[in-house]
Structures are given as structure tokens and as C-alpha cells.
Amino acid sequence: MKLDWTPADWELDFSAIRASGPGGQNVNKVSSAVHLRFDIQRSSLPALIKERLLKLSDQRITSEGVVVIKAQESRSQEQNRADAVQRLIDLAQSVAHTPKARRATKPTYGSQQRRLEGKSLRSGIKSARGRVRDE
Numbered sequence: 001m002k003l004d005w006t007p008a009d010w011e012l013d014f015s016a017i018r019a020s021g022p023g024g025q026n027v028n029k030v031s032s033a034v035h036l037r038f039d040i041q042r043s044s045l046p047a048l049i050k051e052r053l054l055k056l057s058d059q060r061i062t063s064e065g066v067v068v069i070k071a072q073e074s075r076s077q078e079q080n081r082a083d084a085v086q087r088l089i090d091l092a093q094s095v096a097h098t099p100k101a102r103r104a105t106k107p108t109y110g111s112q113q114r115r116l117e118g119k120s121l122r123s124g125i126k127s128a129r130g131r132v133r134d135e
Contacts, residue, residue: 003096007088008044013037014081019072026075033072036084040065045092052095060091067091 019033040053040061054065061067069091071084107115 003046003049003093005045005049005089005092007038007085011038011043012085012088014084016077017070021072030075032075032077032080033070034077034080034084036067036069036071036081036088038067038069038088040067049092049096053092056095058091 013036015035015037016031017033017035018031019027021027040050043050045053053061053067060069067088069084069087071080071087073083074080
């Protein structure tokens with residue numbers, strides 16, 4: 001299932017924070033990192049996608065069903081906002097894809113024969129480890 005979805009502006013809650021890590025004086029005075037908060041329940045996503053997102057065991061999803069994404073790769077706040085939105089879309093895309101159901105198959109005749117041959121060979125090796133008789 002392909003999901004063509006972009007979040008509306010009212011669904012996204014951005015807050016600017018100071019980025020962690022190296023950056024010299026710039027990192028101490030500029031709030032270029034972005035926290036994106038997205039409430040799954042109130043969103044415009046299809047019900048199936050909402051359900052799958054809430055079941056997902058992802059550390060970015062809180063117990064209240066809010067996705068929190070922190071973007072701090074760029075020095076530009078706008079680029080970090082765009083990166084956070086793209087990562088949210090990618091997360092929704094990942095649960096939209098339904099994996100193909102696995103069907104159980106039987107082992108081939110040849111593989112069964114090889115398995116049994118290996119077992120009898122091993123059995124012979126182990127039975128030869130018995131006590132040696134003096135005659």
C-alpha cells in the first residue's frame with residue numbers, strides 16, 4: 001500500500017531548541033535544532049495507519065500516542081524543520097507497507113535424504129567410540 005500523505009500545518013507542533021554536541025560559540029547562542037510533536041490520534045492519517053503507528057514499538061512514540069522527532073543535523077532551523085517533517089512521513093510510510101504473508105513449504109526429497117545420511121554418519125562415529133574389547 002502506497003501512502004501519499006503530507007501532514008497539514010495544524011497537525012505539526014514545532015519548538016526550537018539548542019542543539020547538543022560540537023559547534024563552538026554558534027551552538028551556545030542559536031536555537032537551530034527542532035522538536036517536532038505530532039499527535040497520531042488527532043491527525044488526518046487513515047485509521048489503519050494510525051492503528052499501526054500506535055502499535056509500533058518505537059522510542060519516538062510516547063505512551064500518549066505523540067510522535068516526537070528531534071532534528072539537529074543542519075545549522076539552519078528551516079532545514080531541520082524540513083528534515084523532521086520528512087522523517088515523520090518516512091515513519092508513516094514504513095507502517096503503510098504490508099509485508100507479504102509467508103507460506104510454509106515442505107523440505108525437498110533431496111534435502112531429507114542428505115539430512116538422514118548425515119545423521120547415520122554421525123551415529124556411526126559415535127557408536128565407534130565404545131570400549132575396545134580384548135580378544
